[in-house]
Amino acid sequence: MSPAEIVVAPNDGSYLIDGYELVCGLEVHVELATATKLFSASANRFGDEPNTHIDPVTLGLPGALPVLNRHAVELAMRIGLALNCTVQPSTFHRKNYFYPDMPKAYQISQYDQPINVDGWLELPGGKRIGVERAHLEEDTGKSTHVGGTGGRIHGSDHSLIDFNRAGVPLVEIVGRPDIASPDEAKQYVTELRQILVAVGASDAKMEEGSMRCDANVSVRKPGAPLGTRCEIKNVNSVRSLGRAIEYEARRQIALIEAGESIRQETRHWDETDGRTHTLRTKEDADDYRYFLEPDLVPLDPGTEWIEAVRAALPMLPRERRLRLSRATGAPADGEAVMVVVERGQDDYVLAVAESGADVARALVHVKEAYAEQGARPSVPAADLARMIVMETSGKLTSTQAKTVLAELVANGGGDAEVIAAAKGFEAMDVSALEAIVDDAIAAQPDAWAKYCAGEEKAMGALVGAIMKASKGKADGKAVTALLQSKRG
Amino acid sequence: MSATPSTAFEIAAAVRAGSVRAIDVLEAHLGRIAARETDIHAFNLVTADEARAAATRIDDLVAAGRDPGPLAGVPIALKDNMCTRGVPTTCSSRILEGWKPPYDATVVSRLAAMGAVSVGKTNLDEFAMGSSTENSAFGVTLNPRDTSRVAGGSSGGSAAAVAAAFAPVSLGSDTGGSIRQPAALCGVVGVKPTYGTVSRYGLVAFASSLDQIGPFSADVRDSALILESISGHDPLDSTSIPQGPLDLVSVLDHDVKGMRIGRITDMPEGADPDVLGRLEAAFDALRAAGATIVDVELPSLKYGLTAYYLIAPAEASSNLARYDGVRYGRRVDAVDTNSMYMATRAAGFGDEVKRRIMLGTYALSAGYYDAYYGKALKVRRLISDDFARAYATADVLLTPTSPIPAFKVGEKADDPLSMYLCDIYTIPTNLAGHPAMSVPFGESRDGLPIGVQVMASTLGEQPMFKVASALERHMNSSGGRS
């Protein structure tokens, strides 16, 4: 397949490959951050010894009966409300199918009456992606394939099943096919992830599988009816999601261009070869024989509970970005604001500003000093504020400010003035700097002449001498400005 | 030492009072089991050693001046579809052969906590699907009243155990008549309580929206006692009604004067004349005791069989999907998992179970759901509505329990439909979720027991037991001759 030309129209953001539109909807499964499983009391914990969080319900033992976890319902409602859904009375169905990691041979899931319906998620740039529903269901166990190559099913000698994950509560968030580019898909998942973490519903780690994303992808000529879609599974990172969607779109376009038709099927993303592969076709349509789960009763949270959950929702990422943007003047979908809010450091930035520092400088410093995702800033806001005040009043150069901040972070706080003094950082008086500059010009007349003749490189020698003479206290920018003004 | 008491009520009273030892009560019953069990085959497993240990613990408590509970020393037999920790629970199916549950059913732990002593696990139609206990993978249970005949089913083992005095009381499960019909055929009392009254946790599911556990006993009072003991809310069963235990023993002596006894004028036909004769005698007895007989119509009742044989197999097809050879029970090895499933299930399930799995799978499958399962759920509503109208004018309804007395072993083995018709009078209460019980009320010309079914509305156990008790008093006073 030859690389196709990608045209991104500047205004509406529409995305075309070889004249085809991409139509993509995402189905995201998230594991809820409960203590126990959806229908039983064994622990919901990742990474422990196999089959150590099992009970009669989890194992589908004869006679076991499910009882719904109240907290899982509450977390599902938080997700629904954060995604602007309507929370409604709901029921549970059995989805019948055989698979060794599905203990009862049916999954309890919400079918025609899900708890959350008709919402949307707003991308940082303002586009809304519809959310059809966000419903509760139980997770499966985990199969490990032994023998054969690379842990794959095909060619394996046998498989081993661990049921620790079986029965873990999931919310499946079914997005509408409003996504028009791989980048929008990545934004959607990134934004969703932040929302899920913000409301405390899930740790939403794609790498650990607590957030799993399937993509329904089809292509069409603009204005044409929807094309046949394929479902892409096994996408384990945001980056892979973009790659998988783009690969799949190109694959479909190549087929259409070659006069072939697209088969509706489920395809598996292979990270190593960067392709999608047929997992199963939908020719022999699945017959899940859904029926109302007779072991459970209907769920009707009622207005009071719903409104209590709504009222307790924290400020969501989008709103937090707007707040930070308004405070700093930086764009809401710009890198600094996006990054700081994603890390959850926006409250800290605002606290630093409250302590008297310039908020824009605070944003830049926090973004750079705390690179680790979600890192709790260790420096008391007042300490950082004092450092920033020194910087903005000219007592520290920007380079010195960084050095002092690094020291503050390493020590978990401290007095910026004491650190600056210990480092020998003193505010360089403008007249003192000018004297050093004049001395340097006098000492190197050749260099000065070349610089004045327009040979910018010649400035290097002068600056080097000035910095040396000032023992590094001179601000590089101030020195350059002085030299330029003297050149005239 | 006094003579061994025979009813659960008397046993518990005597053991608690210290006048009889639990171990002696138990040995008397084990002795009868040893003498007759090979002819009856009521049990899949007799847990004599565990029972002796439990009885000894009861006696130790009494000796120490402590109360072992309201069922102190009462031997009880459990249908082999109730989970008993560490004790094989088979549902009379090859597919569960050898399985030892790692947990106790709620009813099992409640009975143990009240001092009852389990003597073993009783035979049933495989997964409770049948009306004769001939569908057991481990052999048929015979009727203690006539061992050429079936004990009924599916709880045939539990009914026979009480009829043969292997235990004063037993537990069965009733999905479409599986307690009441064998009770009628064996000449004992059998009760299906209101759906949600007794926890289903640990009862191996047949049809979840219909299954309910209930007692068998020789007299009405013992059934009242056991039902009081096992009823009440269980947080492990989402369909358990949030209320305390039923209060039943206290109403047994109340008379039925002024009660309205419903006679169903459009009752499904086909009952044996002897059975209909005993039903008439029951109406007469209640009228004589001061009750009023009122006519009620239930035009949808005749569709009960159809609704039941679509709903129950549909639920069963899903409930029995878990027997896949992965986590417990039998496995037939094969080259891949799917072949293993197919082979395991083909070898592990008997014909009747397969038939119902097939029927239920079909009724739920794409393209047929609306025509079969969906429609059956609507018929279920019609029947429930009919009952609601009937109970506006009647306190209880009376019907035969079974259209025929105990039939010969093998007589209906080749005709599934005629077997299904055995439950024609019992099925509707399961669909409605109502209580119903069978009370022995005389015999056929051939000397076979005949039961009368007393049905009541949701949580109508008290009026139901009052009427059952009145019928029993009538039989006792007339010396069994109406």
Added chain:
Amino acid sequence: MPDTPSERISAAAVAKVARLARLDVSDDEINRMTGQLAGMLEHFADIDSLDLSDVAPMTQPYPLTNVFREDVVAPSLDRDEVLANAPAAEDGRFRVPPIIGLDG
């Protein structure tokens, strides 16, 4: 809805249902089951003529809503006791033959 028993369900439909239910059945059994199932469906045709358009399906005998448990951990079952009941186990897990052929 077909009228005669034999038309109520075909052998092919029965074979498909057997596959869905994961029951390995021989051709003879398929034929026998087809006859039996057709006979039952014929008997159950008594509800075909009912007008049920205004009737709500009844799924639960006793109406309850909002039954919950609190999110409190209880001890796990003992793994050894559970695996002792398994047909095959390895490394603390349940062992099964290769997982193929499960679709359709």
